[in-house]
Amino acid sequence: MIRKSIGLLAGMLVTVAVYAAGAQLRSDHPDSYTVRKGDTLWGISARFLSKPWLWPEIWQANPQVQNPHLIYPGDVLNLSFINGPRLGLQPRVRAEGEAIPAIPLSALRMFLKETRVLNSDEVKQLPYVVGFEEARLRGTVGQNIYVRNLKADPGQRWAIVRPSHTFRGFNEDDHSEPYGLVGHELDNEASIVTTPWREEFRNDHHYGRGKDLGTEVTVIGTAETLRTGDISTLLLLDSTLEIHKGDRILPIDDKPYDAYYYPHAPKAVPDNSRVIAFSDAMDSVGQMQVVALSIGAKDGVENGQTYSVMHPGETINDDVASDSWRRDMGKSVTLPEEFAGHVMVFRTFDRVSYALVMDGIKPVSMGDRLTMPE
Structure with a gap:
């Protein structure tokens, strides 16, 4: 049986031309992709979009999509290039199973x-x-x-x-x-x-x-x-x-968390927004691990907000400017901060939020600064 909602995934990623400035297709996107069990919406979007947290904006531009979370294993997305980027669907019988989540909720029960x-x-x-x-x-x-x-x-x-x-x-x-x-x-x-x-x-x-x-x-x-x-x-x-x-x-909290999450950029990033704790690690964390942030609902934080994590640059000696024969006594300079990864908030409290590390190129550490996800 072919279900009408097989088009939901394409609906998320359609209107590329309209959102070319904000949600560009990645240059290395595949020609087609079959949704698999264990996928997440973020992971799928990251395969096609340079900024995966923008997929809700693309979905909102497509009224035919009733619910972007109702995407199932077996749905197929095809990409073709006839007169420019265009998305197409290949009808296929969907494998039985539950709709894929935005993030792996089962791993976040605690x-x-x-x-x-x-x-x-x-x-x-x-x-x-x-x-x-x-x-x-x-x-x-x-x-x-x-x-x-x-x-x-x-x-x-x-x-x-x-x-x-x-x-x-x-x-x-x-x-x-x-x-x-x-x-x-x-x-x-x-x-x-x-x-x-x-x-x-x-x-x-x-x-x-x-x-x-x-x-x-x-x-x-x-x-x-x-x-x-x-x-x-x-x-x-x-x-x-x-x-x-x-x-x-x-x-008893009957509804302690949201069932669905819509990744999106915050309107602003509060001052001194930092990573203040992380779980199940001693020195740093990586993808799909949980961190605590120093901002919460009273700071305007809501579930789904996505931030870039910036790691502070090292402070080193400037041997040329120091004019000293002892390198450890020379003038110091702080290198620029570097991008570590993206985190998405999945639960908020007054002054603290829990977030999941969605992707990254280096470990996330205590004290890393949060910025807009660009």
Whole structure:
């Protein structure tokens, strides 16, 4: 069976002449491409467009495209050159399967569903676990837990969270706020959970010691209200860790993330926009790895915004200008910053955003600066 939506991929990349200045076809584009399982919209666009984040603009210029995300394995895109660049379709029976996503959501589950970033003062004011039935030291599934300062109705369900990381802005000159995890400040029973974020400390730089941008909390369980009062009784329904005294209570977020993402350039880039943390690495990250940015919803950031990441140039000695026989005592000069890659925001909070490294030519490092994606 041939489905009408086989034309969706072509619709994304049609009207090349109209958008020639903004979304040019790459010189090395193939003559045809068959969509495969595991593809992403960004990856496909990058095969044909010099600026893959512009594919939504091309799609919007084609009213026949109902939904650019409904592109399936087996759809075929052909490119021909009759009187200039032109796109054509080769009808083909589509292989069964799910529509391909803009980004690999399955690889981002932890960042999409299990974490939130809140104002650090707000975390301290949340309702908290004060004890367990039969004077137990820890809470396990099927037991009652006791929570203080909770306003709830019987039957209402809650997420149990634990502070896992404090995000701080990039500021090499501000040492007024010592580095620390808010999880340590709640009480001595609320131990932190393992965090995917790494922070880097050097003698000549002070990453992570700037302004407090928010505290990340990780969902470690859910509970249901049985009785309310000054001390509420909740039934622990499930958990990934033992529940401790001091763990916080939050409403369950039924829709923690967007199902679809539309890559696009931001209207402006806030000052001092930086990469402030990255996951699952010690020194740097590459394509399809997650980073945290020092800007969020209150800075005008929204899901899908794409940025270029610029790595600072090295500071070296200028031997010619130094007029010194000792090279290490000469005058220094800082080389220009260099493009590292593109990141796309997939989840935003007030002052922090999570982004995915979409492509790049060198590793993304802590403190790298964000610019418009040109």
